[in-house]
Amino acid sequence: xxxxxxxxxxxxxxxxxxxxxxxxxxxxxxxxxxxxxxxxxxxxxxxxxxxxxxxxxxxxxxxxxxxxxxxxxxxxxxxxxxxxxxxxxxxxxxxxxxxxxxxxxxxxxxxxxxxxxxxxxxxxxxxxxxxxxxxxxxxxxxxxxxxxxxxxxxxxxxxxxxxxxxxxxxxxxxxxxxxxxxxxxxxxxxxxxxxxxxxxxxxxxxxxxxxxxxxxxxxxxxxxxxxxxxxxxxxxxxxxxxxxxxxxxxxxxxxxxxxxxxxxxxxxxxxxxxxxxxxxxxxxxxxxxxxxxxxxxxxxxxxxxxxxxxxxxxxxxxxxxxxxxxxxxxxxxxxxxxxxxxxxxxxxxxxxxxxxxx
Amino acid sequence: xxxxxxxxxxxxxxxxxxxxxxxxxxxxxxxxxxxxxxxxxxxxxxxxxxxxxxxxxxxxxxxxxxxxxxxxxxxxxxxxxxxxxxxxxxxxxxxxxxxxxxxxxxxxxxxxxxxxxxxxxxxxxxxxxxxxxxxxxxxxxxxxxxxxxxxxxxxxxxxxxxxxxxxxxxxxxxxxxxxxxxxxxxxxxxxxxxxxxxxxxxxxxxxxxxxxxxxxxxxxxxxxxxxxxxxxxxxxxxxxxxxxxxxxxxxxxxxxxxxxxxxxxxxxxxxxxxxxxxxxxxxxxxxxxx
Numbered sequence: 015x016x017x018x019x020x021x022x023x024x025x026x027x028x029x030x031x032x033x034x035x036x037x038x039x040x041x042x043x044x045x046x047x048x049x050x051x052x053x054x055x056x057x058x059x060x061x062x063x064x065x066x067x068x069x070x071x072x073x074x075x076x077x078x079x080x081x082x083x084x085x086x087x088x089x090x091x092x093x094x095x096x097x098x099x100x101x102x103x104x105x106x107x108x109x110x111x112x113x114x115x116x117x118x119x120x121x122x123x124x125x126x127x128x129x130x131x132x133x134x135x136x137x138x139x140x141x142x143x144x145x146x147x148x149x150x151x152x153x154x155x156x157x158x159x160x161x162x163x164x165x166x167x168x169x170x171x172x173x174x175x176x177x178x179x180x181x182x183x184x185x186x187x188x189x190x191x192x193x194x195x196x197x198x199x200x201x202x203x204x205x206x207x208x209x210x211x212x213x214x215x216x217x218x219x220x221x222x223x224x225x226x227x228x229x230x231x232x233x234x235x236x237x238x239x240x241x242x243x244x245x246x247x248x249x250x251x252x253x254x255x256x257x258x259x260x261x262x263x264x265x266x267x268x269x270x271x272x273x274x275x276x277x278x279x280x281x282x283x284x285x286x287x288x289x290x291x292x293x294x295x296x297x298x299x300x301x302x303x304x305x306x307x308x309x310x311x312x313x314x315x316x317x318x319x320x321x322x323x324x325x326x327x328x329x330x331x332x333x334x335x336x337x338x339x340x341x342x343x344x345x346x347x348x349x350x351x352x353x354x355x356x357x358x359x360x361x362x363x364x365x366x367x368x369x370x371x372x
Numbered sequence: 373x374x375x376x377x378x379x380x381x382x383x384x385x386x387x388x389x390x391x392x393x394x395x396x397x398x399x400x401x402x403x404x405x406x407x408x409x410x411x412x413x414x415x416x417x418x419x420x421x422x423x424x425x426x427x428x429x430x431x432x433x434x435x436x437x438x439x440x441x442x443x444x445x446x447x448x449x450x451x452x453x454x455x456x457x458x459x460x461x462x463x464x465x466x467x468x469x470x471x472x473x474x475x476x477x478x479x480x481x482x483x484x485x486x487x488x489x490x491x492x493x494x495x496x497x498x499x500x501x502x503x504x505x506x507x508x509x510x511x512x513x514x515x516x517x518x519x520x521x522x523x524x525x526x527x528x529x530x531x532x533x534x535x536x537x538x539x540x541x542x543x544x545x546x547x548x549x550x551x552x553x554x555x556x557x558x559x560x561x562x563x564x565x566x567x568x569x570x571x572x573x574x575x576x577x578x579x580x581x582x583x584x585x586x587x588x589x590x591x592x593x594x595x596x597x598x599x600x601x602x603x604x605x606x607x608x609x610x611x612x613x614x615x616x617x618x619x620x621x622x623x624x625x626x627x628x629x630x631x632x633x634x635x636x637x638x639x640x641x642x643x644x645x646x647x648x649x650x651x652x653x654x655x656x657x658x659x660x661x662x
Contacts, residue, residue, distance in 0.1 A: 063560060065556055065559070065560060085559050085560050086559055086560065086561075086562045086563065086564070087562075090560065091560075092557070092560040094553055094556070094557055096553060098553035098554050098556065098557040099554075099557075100554055100557070100558075100571075100572055101554070101576070102575045102576060111558070111561055111563075111571070112561035112562055115558070115561065115562055115563040115564070115567045115571070116562060163557075163561065164560075164561075166561075167561055167562055
């Protein structure tokens with residue numbers, strides 16, 4: 015079932031948590047709401063679920079206005095950040111809860127409940143723990159029970175709030191791959207909230223990047239990573255090197271770097287910045303063409319599949335460069351050495367601050 | 373890492389960490405003496421006084437006198453009434469304070485403690501001021517033939533007022549510690565308000581609630597001051613057990629007075645036993661809260 019969010023706004027006191035947000039989630043897609051804490055992503059998720067009323071705006075499920083419906087009538091499965099398992103009930107009873115509280119006419123018979131719960135527990139690979147209490151489970155197991163419980167009511171939409179937030183790194187990796195596979199299997203329209211860009215890019219079909227209660231960009235993981243719409247998206251989705259400066263008469267002047275920017279041909283200068291990812295910087299002993307700067311190697315981290323270099327530019331700015339082990343071997347950079355750094359790809363953004371203020 | 377100093381012999385450790393022998397024993401003896409003198413001796417004396425005429429006389433004193441019999445019945449009516457009221461009020465107040473954020477929340481929290489700080493006699497007078505013939509509602513009540521003062525409803529009201537904080541006080545921290553996440557989860561799974569309360573909230577707070585009820589019950593049975601004022605002290609009609617104890621005592625019927633007092637004490641001891649039993653369970657439940 016598709017979800018449409020239209021002009022939703024929500025304030026807590028004077029703080030505007032969600033500011034005129036509109037997004038579409040097509041049927042069967044797995045969408046990530048990605049943003050830093052306080053960006054309004056959890057509030058938006060709770061508004062979609064009906065756990066929180068919006069101040070204004072509407073939420074449509076399959077074209078039908080869900081804003082007027084209460085949370086329990088929306089057909090939404092919600093997985094809470096801290097799982098919110100019922101601590102006095104066994105795993106089995108936790109999963110069965112949504113079926114047991116149905117009005118008598120819609121309630122399945124006990125045998126059917128048993129069958130449904132056990133098949134769900136099998137789906138999340140926990141059927142052998144049916145008789146345990148939540149306090150006897152590990153974090154990853156609790157997470158999967160919470161998921162099974164949400165799926166038990168056969169929701170039309172699955173919403174997950176920081177589903178891997180409180181798990182350790184290893185379990186998190188495993189579980190998110192598992193969630194992706196599960197989604198491919200059951201194809202339930204799903205939205206999950208995360209502040210971890212890696213998680214969003216790895217798991218989701220589409221990513222909604224949020225900041226200060228607004229949507230910065232919507233797109234596939236590749237789109238938002240390769241073609242960030244704003245400097246915020248660029249900076250949030252992975253490490254960046256930033257060159258501050260200005261643009262005037264179609265040319266961006268960023269410290270020692272100067273590049274053409276024909277879109278801004280106005281003669282009056284405006285603050286601008288160039289963003290480069292660590293792997294998009296080439297380093298060499300001698301300049302190969304124009305458009306680079308000299309920097310001193312400060313640190314080399316040679317452990318891992320990607321070799322990380324830290325350099326210091328002439329103006330004191332720190333630069334991070336990622337290179338392949340092969341390139342590292344052929345170049346063999348030494349700490350204290352001066353190297354020529356050249357961006358292969360530079361993304362230019364105007365900055366909000368006026369040049370006078372800088 | 374700095375090197376650790378050598379471990380001193382065990383005896384020296386004890387000397388450094390514990391108070392001297394005479395301090396420990398003086399304090400222990402002092403505590404035992406205070407408890408013995410102020411608690412054990414009077415309680416024993418109540419039973420000795422009650423049973424001084426033998427078991428037959430004891431029985432006669434308790435159940436032979438129609439006024440005493442009525443006071444026992446009245447207490448067994450008033451206390452459950454006050455308990456029921458306070459369970460309802462306590463749950464409502466705890467729910468409001470732990471779950472909602474509203475203007476005046478802090479004020480309400482401190483108002484709940486008011487009955488603890490106000491003298492029960494003053495509380496009783498308050499009810500006289502409200503429901504008495506010279507009070508605000510008195511004439512209206514009389515016109516509609518509703519009796520509150522000098523009748524059972526007044527006794528229940530006064531007792532409920534004095535014991536109001538027990539249930540709410542016990543529930544607020546428990547409900548705050550548990551949080552509302554499980555309740556929200558229940559709603560998102562389709563539970564209505566009642567199902568959420570009965571299947572999720574109640575099981576989570578049951579030990580705290582029971583504990584509050586026990587304390588409330590103990591206090592309600594012994595309530596004297598507020599009840600004294602609103603009851604009018606009518607033998608065979610509005611005398612509860614504590615009032616009856618006092619009246620028999622004033623009438624120099626010491627065996628009768630002690631007999632009723634011993635029954636009250638027995639009920640209190642019973643409460644204490646249940647409380648100790650619950651206390652052994654409540655902490656283990658609360659450990660699972662986080």
